[in-house]
Amino acid sequence: MQVFVTGGTGFVGAHLVRLLLQQGYTVKALVRPSSNLDNLRCLDVEIVQGDLNDPELWQQMVDCQYLFHVAAHYSLWQTDQELLYRHNVLGTRNVLAAARKAEIERTVYTSSVAAIGVGSSGQIVDETYQSPINKLVGDYKKSKFLAEQEAMQAAATGQEVVVVNPSSPIGALDIKPTPTGDIILRFLRRQMPVYLDTGLNFIDVRDVAWGHLLALQRGKPGDRYILGHQNLTLKQLLEELAEITGLSAPQRTVPAWLPLSVAWIDEKILAPLGKSPSVPLDGVRMAKQPMYYDASKAVRELGLPQSSLNAALKEAVYWFISGGYVK
Template identity: 45%
Template sequence: MNRDHHIRRAESADQSNSHSTSIKAFLSMVNAVKTLVTGATGFVGSAVARRLLREGHQVRVLARASSDRRNLQNLEVEVYEGDLTKTDSLQRACDGCDALFHVAADYRLWAPNSAELYRNNVDGTRAILNAAKITGVSRIVYTSSVATLGIPGDGRSGDESTPVSLSNMIGHYKRSKFLAEEVAKEFARDGLPVVIVNPSTPIGPRDIKPTPTGRIVRDAMAGRLPAYVDTGLNVVHVDDVAEGHWLAYQKGTVGERYILGGQNLSLRELLAEIADIVGRTPPRWRLPHSVVMPIAYAAEGWARLTGTQPIATVEEVRMSKKRMFFSSAKAERELGYAPGSFRRALEDAVTWFKQNQ
């Protein structure tokens, strides 16, 4: 009898604990910050969505009906079908959200119809920020790019204050991102709580398209890059970029922008690191830009005829004449941003491409 009494007490305690846990889970769900992420099916956006989920955010993602959703697999997110070019879908997606991370961008250094870049990047940014304003979203992080920033001519790293203008932007992608960032600044000046982040060159897992940099990693792994041009870039793990987004959401000053970068590397150094990771011989020959430019023109011409992506683009060659080195000192100082090893970024990217080619 005494044993039965203890069993009943234990069962009652288990039920009480289960009930208490359920209540806590319900309250946590009710009180969770409701956040919309655009571009969550993509490379950076999916990393940002994962970071927000770890913080307990209730994540809603905007995705086109035709989008590749592999990066959303096994994520507890609410999918709203919509398009940055369709205003009504944006207001529905923003409705009821406390925060917005506008990560989506048309990241192509070559497009058969360049007007698409401006429509997606500039008009799309204006449309989603206007929807956020109408629906009362209280905190916004806008994902720009270091492509919008100035590069000092003396070899120093660029930062948020390096002078730059639209005339300095090479190609339609950079011009469209520059103009899109100007839209974000305009909304911030008008009172919308927008913080701007400028990722450098993210590398890592889930680069499903892949991005132009992801193609470099993939092609270098396969030994398809026997030569290189004299250029440089700033490499950062995509998960560090996602962490920077979170820190900007928490600590960023409205209207300010923050570079989210990592390590400055020459292209030769980057390719040598990839070769070391996969056990290949690094490329030995440096090609002058004057040699590569005709190849890029020919590649674009062939791409227009076949509907494929060019192996090299004129914009890429023009951009490569400058080393795109940047400093994240402001983000480190004001946000507590602390990027990790670029080697880990490359290792994670190589592992992912091996498993997903």
């Protein structure tokens, strides 16, 4: 069976492409002309260049049975608002329309727990929870929420669309890197003398890839499935990294107002003067509250694996070091 994949050059997409090939699927991957193709090198994949908003995109899909729409624009910079909505919302609308026109049998859309939002005071939430859009911090989260609504509307009109909401994946091939990969990198580079008192849900990126394939095979159209595993405080994650690497974990927390002040000055004052900002304001605002999730629905209904996070962290550490990310 031939599968069309968007976002195959990215972290989750690259692992999904590998899994699909291992499971006997033929893969056609949509990439932008400017994409870094390192994650797809030496793989038996048909690569097609294009754009999510191309009105003729359906023509690239006509020989495929299934679609994984993984691609998204990720940015926490407030200046990227227009790009986020164009790629994530309008792009998703166009990709789903193309799938309809090409008569794709089933689509798996990669949303994010960012679209669900967070519970109050570290509350663990599941797929039934939804923050109002005005409570979602930043345009990235809002754009992912609106893009997920496009997927749900397509499902409501009879299109077979299943939504998956990955939490924070960990592992190799984090080429960009993702925010979680950036935490690991800053720890390895000794650029984290202090930490914020917050927390996240983490999962092995290979389990996220399996979650996508299982959603294709077993997911209910119009439903969403959180692809997550373990809720950890940032302190617990850093202590795991310390145990793996032998490096010391930071011992002091920093009050949220301090990075908020730095980020506000960076984005609101220095950036308009031409200085590249170093800390995204929305990123700090997000981190003020723990982001904990319950993935039991995906475990129960899809059979989502729950692999060791320690092993995933070791994979990430080895990949970053061997890839020259750490001097």
